[in-house]
Amino acid sequence: MPKVNVYNMLGNVVEEIELSEDVFGVEVNQHVVWEVVKNQLANRRQGTQSTKTRAEVRGGGRKPWRQKGTGRARQGSTRSPQWKGGGVVFAPKPRDYSYSVPKKVKRLALKSVLTSKVQSNEIIVVDEIKFDSPKTKEMANLLTKLNADKKALIVMGEKDANVIKSANNIPNVATALVNTINVYDILKYNSFIITKDAVRKVEEVYA
Structure with missing residues (x-):
């Protein structure tokens, strides 16, 4: 079993x-x-992007010149895509990009990134994180004492408003609960700071 040190707030x-x-400790x-x-x-x-096709652009109803005899290429409308002010070819329209992934795949991915944090020594376990009141300076001092990277994710076992508010004003520092952590956020932040009780809850939920 992998072993890690537990730090206090000092x-x-x-x-x-x-x-x-x-x-x-799974295979990544x-x-x-x-x-x-x-x-x-x-x-x-x-998925809200939207541009107009040649059918939706205003104007261009009249043929700009006759079909033959001018020496120029035939044109049917001044709103064709090759004209200035014309429509867009294969114009993007509003659509839903979301799709689902099997729960087992999500679970395996989460275990893989948690394992990678342990292997790269980017996980920092703290016995507890508590503040009497929201203090950004105290949170900044805590991160310094823990030698946390400038980009840090703090995971708590239970919601603590003082901790959340203390971290809100620090750039590239975010907080999360055990039931809200996700693969992208764990990878996005270099330091993964987690309380001891949150570790046990993660093991209870995902083991």
Whole structure:
């Protein structure tokens, strides 16, 4: 079983814990991870792009010149795609880009990225994260003491408004709960900071 150190809010090691082999020690499947990330990004697309085809552009009803005898190429409308002000060929229209991925694939991808964080030493387990009130400075100091990268994801076992508000004003730092973590966000942030109780909940849910 993989083992990691547990830090306190002062940045000191207080203990060492074993992580579940079924969640943090699986074989990393890069193709499955790619498939799930592609799915997440596709589902986030608004799909509201829209341009006009030659049938929708205003004007161009009259043939610009006669068919033969002018020496120029034949033209039927000034709103054909090759004309300035003409329509767009294969114009993009509003559409839904979302599609579904099997739950087993999502679960395997999540386990793969969690394992990769352990293997690359980018996971930081903290015994607890608590603030008496929202303090951005205290959160910044905590990240410094934990030697966290500038891009950090903080995962909590339970929602804590003080922690969330303390992290909101720090660029490239985000918070999440065990039931809201996803493959893309874990990969996006270099440091994966997670509380000890959140680790046990992750193991309970995904093992």
